Each structure stands twice: as C-alpha cells, then as structure tokens.
Amino acid sequence: MTTIYDIAKKTGFSITTVSRALNNYSDVSEKTKKLILDAVEEMHYYPNSVARTLSTKKSWALGIIFVEDLGIGMKHPFFNSVIEGFKKSVEKKGYDLIFLNRNVGGVKMSYLDHAVHRGVDGIAVVSSNYDDSEVEKIIASTLPNVIIDLHSTKSNVVYSDNLHGCELAIEHLYSLGHRKIAHIAGHPKTFVGLERLKGFKSAMKNHGLDIHKPFIVDGGLFSAEGGYNAMLKLLQMKDRPTAVFAAGDNMAFGAMKAIREAGLKVPEDFSVIGFDDIELAGEYTPSLTTIKQDMDRIGEKAAEVLLQEIDHKFEPSTCIIPVELIKRESTKSI
Amino acid sequence: MTTIYDIAKKTGFSITTVSRALNNYSDVSEKTKKLILDAVEEMHYYPNSVARTLSTKKSWALGIIFVEDLGIGMKHPFFNSVIEGFKKSVEKKGYDLIFLNRNVGGVKMSYLDHAVHRGVDGIAVVSSNYDDSEVEKIIASTLPNVIIDLHSTKSNVVYSDNLHGCELAIEHLYSLGHRKIAHIAGHPKTFVGLERLKGFKSAMKNHGLDIHKPFIVDGGLFSAEGGYNAMLKLLQMKDRPTAVFAAGDNMAFGAMKAIREAGLKVPEDFSVIGFDDIELAGEYTPSLTTIKQDMDRIGEKAAEVLLQEIDHKFEPSTCIIPVELIKRESTKSI
DNA sequence: ATATTTGACGAAAGCGCTTTCGAGAATGTG
C-alpha cells in the first residue's frame, strides 16, 4: 500500500506539503501541486480513509439500521427500496453506507454504541415499530440521525402522507359507489398501522360513512397471511362489506387469495385496494389498485435531511412525502 | 467520547495494561483485569474501531458491491435475498457490511481502489454480467473476495446449480407430456443467462428432444417486459410450443401476461415454468411452477468461503448450490 | 545465600493522516 510518505519521498517534499496538495490548500504553489498530483497518479495512491478518519473525526460513512419483527431484513420491499434511494443520494455526496448490527466481536452492544464505535457521521433508521428503546436512544443522542416511517418531534423524520393516502383510497371507493368498506389494519405496534387506521376512520367520517367496528380487522404484521386470515373473518359475516381497504399491499394479496378460495371474485364481488404499490402490485392478476408510496423519494429526502444535519446544525424536521392513487383492476364500481 | 486514556487515568494503570486487559492478554493479573473491566463498564467505554484498524490493519468490515445494468440495485430480489443471507452470516462473526461504490468525494475510483481505501478485509461481489473489468480487477487482486453468480477459476465463486435446474425443469415438462418446449433465454452477456441456455439445450438432448431454433427467444435482462416481448414472438408462430421454460421468474410473469392478453390461458394452453422462485411466484395467479434458488444458502456459503479465505489462506473454490423444483399451478399435463 | 526464572506492568514507537506553528525566501513598500 502506498502511503503519503511514499509520495513525499518520491517528490522530495514533506508529507505536510503532500497532504496539503491533496486537500487543495492554497498555500502550495501550482508547480509543486502538479508535481505531487502527478506522482499520486503514477503511484496509484489513494489516501487511507482510516487514518484520515482518525485524525479528522470524519468518517464519510453513514450507518443504517432497520428494526422489524419479520426477520426478513433487506428482503423487505419497502426497506430495500427506501435504502436504495438513500444510498444513491448519499453516495453522490461521497458517503459510504454501513450496516449496523448489535454485536461486535461477539459482544452485544446497542446500535448507538456500535455507531459510535464505528465512527459513522450519521445514522438512518428504518423502523416499523412504534416504541423501540434502541431507536429512542438514537433519537436522544447527539449523533445526527434521521428516522424513516416513524414520528418523533425530537428528531428528523420522513414518512409518507399516510392520512392523505387513506383519504384517497376511501374517496376512490366512495366514488365507485361503495359504502360498506372494511379495513384490514396493520399491527397496532407499528406506526404506519396506527396512522392508516386513523386515516381510515377520519376518511370514512369525512365521507359521511359510519364505521362499522367489525369491519376493522387486524391484519398483523403486513404479511399476506395476515391479510388472508383477516379476510376470512370478513367473509364469514352475514352482512359483508363490498370493498376492502388493506393497510399494505401484501395484506391485500392475502385478502384476494381468501376471496378467490371462497369462490368469489375481485373486483366483481369485492373491490380491494392496497397501500404501498410494491412491484408485484402491477403484475398480479387482477392488478392491484393501491396507494403508491414514493420509496425513492423517501430515501432521497432522508439523505437530504441527514446530510443537512451533519453539515449545518440541528433542528428537528418532519417530512411528509406525497402519495398517489394508482387505479388498476382490483376496484370497480358497484 | 471516552478513550483508553480515560480508563487508564481512572484505574491508575497504563494504557498498555488497559489494552491488554481488553484484549485478553495473559500477562495481566486477574485482579487488575477486573478493575479495568469494571471501569470500562462504568464509563461505558467502547474501543474506537478506527484507531484499532489503523494499528492492526484489520477493519472487521467487508465490502459488498453489485454489478447490474437495470439500475435497481438493492431492489433486485435475487441480490437483496443473497445479501441478507450473507449479512446475517458475517455479522455473527463480528463483521460489518459496507457498500462500495465508485466515487469517493467526487473522485471516481474503481471498486477495488475504494475497497483498499476503506481498508475492508474482504469483498463480496454479486454480479450478473459476464466480463466486467471491475470484477476482473477484484478477482486478480490480493484482497480476499468471493464472487456470486459468476464463474471463475481464479477466485471463490458461488452460484446455483443452473444446469441441474434446467434438467429438472425440462424433466418436469417432459413428464407432463410436453415435447414442444420453448426457452425464453436470459441476456447472453449474463452468466446465468448463458448457463441456463446451455442447460436447456443439454436437457432437451438428454430427453431425446431436438431443439427447434425459433423456440429459443431472447428475453433480455430478466425483466417482465423482456419475457412479454419474447412470448409475443412465440405466439405469432403458426406452430407453437406447448410449454415455455423462462430463465427467470420475472420473464415468466411477462410471458404469462402476453398469453393472457392473447386470450389464452396458463396452464390450459401453455405450461409455463420459471427460474428463481421469487416471492411473487407463489402469490401470482396462476402460481408459478419454478426452479427454486436457495438465495439464503448462497449468501451464507459466500460468507463462509470469504471468511475462510480471510482467516486462512487462499485456494480458489467453486460452490454450486442445489436447486429444487417447485410444482405449482402454471404447468399441467398436455 | 546468590542466581535464575517468571509474572505483571509501563515507556515508547508506530499505524497514515491532518493541522498548528513557525521559518525562510520572495515580494512589496517607504
């Protein structure tokens, strides 16, 4: 590995001058700068980021953690989309992404401790869970951070406009003539589960529809199975809904499967609308009408906010990313 | 941030002794060791990994890169599954994962240079492309590395048993009575595209079926669109195949869409079989018969091989991960 | 008793880089 000393030796300047030339200091003449940069090129030298970090306290690395109970981690379609958007944005600014976990060399430590141990410049958290002590610790810390899909007044947060999304969904179903609308809710320990339930209720109210309690069924952790089981309950009722608004696409798929297995059809017998617009939504048969979350934008925005906190100083911000109704085949007028 | 000096000051020992106590050296008495560890606990001290890395040349970080032309990065279902498996395995051994890209602070550099710059202990590459100069550079380097979904005799490689997978697919279709079997091939610049094409031909031969050239159509970069377009060509033929083997699930979905739009049905008019078993495969209607790749296992195996190269020394290995036929609704007997 | 080994610890160098401080040369000012 070639070091700054090698460049110094080769050019005859001191390592101080080499360092200055590399970092564009003004007090090094154009001539020697060129000499040095040529040598750098020739010897294929790249500064060692570890050494640089040690002396500057700036690692140009960002930590990312995700908290979810399914154990699918990066396979989670929402997470990986958001992270991809985040990653692309921060890379443009010269940051690397590092996954933080909770054990270092066999020793369990908190995410925050791990982040400090690694010397990252900031942390992005994608969390589905409501009160997570790990996340709270990060929020309370002085390390710049941004939280995705969770609300807090004490930190930077970024999430979709869940309430408006629900409004769009109910509005759409209402305009198709549906009045008996069920909601397959996300788990109450998740922020978006709660938000969308709230949004559902408020949207129903706004349309002058009253909320039939049994029509609100728990769909669990946003999985297809959860949606399937929830739909089974709805199918057992004598007075069934005509439309189902699921708090997540996967739950909508599960619901449609239950409907199909009951010998009924979507959208003829039930209109179904989801939330997320995961890739599968457009491919499924029938394709799924849903509320599209702009995951790329969420990731980008999170990057923007985090880098801003790192560069300048801190003031908690809340970014609500717009959502959009995507009309497809799974909903029709009554 | 508390440092080793703080612990030294508090306990009255030298930093040398503190360091030794932390690293379980034998030449520190049990008594002082306990004193030091207590102070560590109390002061909530964690060694700074940057400083440690600088002096030990071991970063406990692994770089990961993926090379693909679709620009979807982490959203790629194969990539993220493999990476999740890889991540879980290496984390257990105390390694962190860091995404490598090609620019550092505005300066374009190669993946390999970036890895060296960051001081990672090894690199995992997930590459769909055949000859990538970046990947070749990594293979040729002395930095421990493992390549997923690509073959090379000069490095550690891990990939699915594509050939046997094709054998299973054709065997299945054959056993259902199909004789006119088409293949929607993956892009010839991808390793798996070529492998599966080869596997298709060889399997056909093994079953005494001759290969009708026009029945081999290019499906592009494994996308649904590619499969859709390929299927259109197949549908235009006067003498159509009765079964279609797509080199990837997404292409199979595209093909099924084309079939549906042509007013035909799967599996009544065409049997369709895919390759991958992505999550969607089981959810789709009709659910897709496919060859299941064990992405978790691929990730785990890659981790195993890479860590072994890091710890011990190097001998190029090729790991072929078994695949499995998953029978679902999209295939039926003729 | 003296000589030798062992056990427990500290001083100091070094990892590769940045940055402060200051010095000498070149330039400008009166």
Added chain:
DNA sequence: CACATTCTCGAAAGCGCTTTCGTCAAATAT
C-alpha cells in the same frame, strides 16, 4: 536600502489504539 508582507513549505504533535521491548519485583532454583 531597510523594513514589513506575503508565499511556500517543513517539523512536530496528535488522533486512539496495539505491540515490542524492557524493567522491576516476586517466586523459584541452585
């Protein structure tokens, strides 16, 4: 011409840790 400035550059300290080498006292051997 003497002086103050401005340009260029180098010496050295420091970032937080590991590790080599050595020291000194206690334990053991002779």
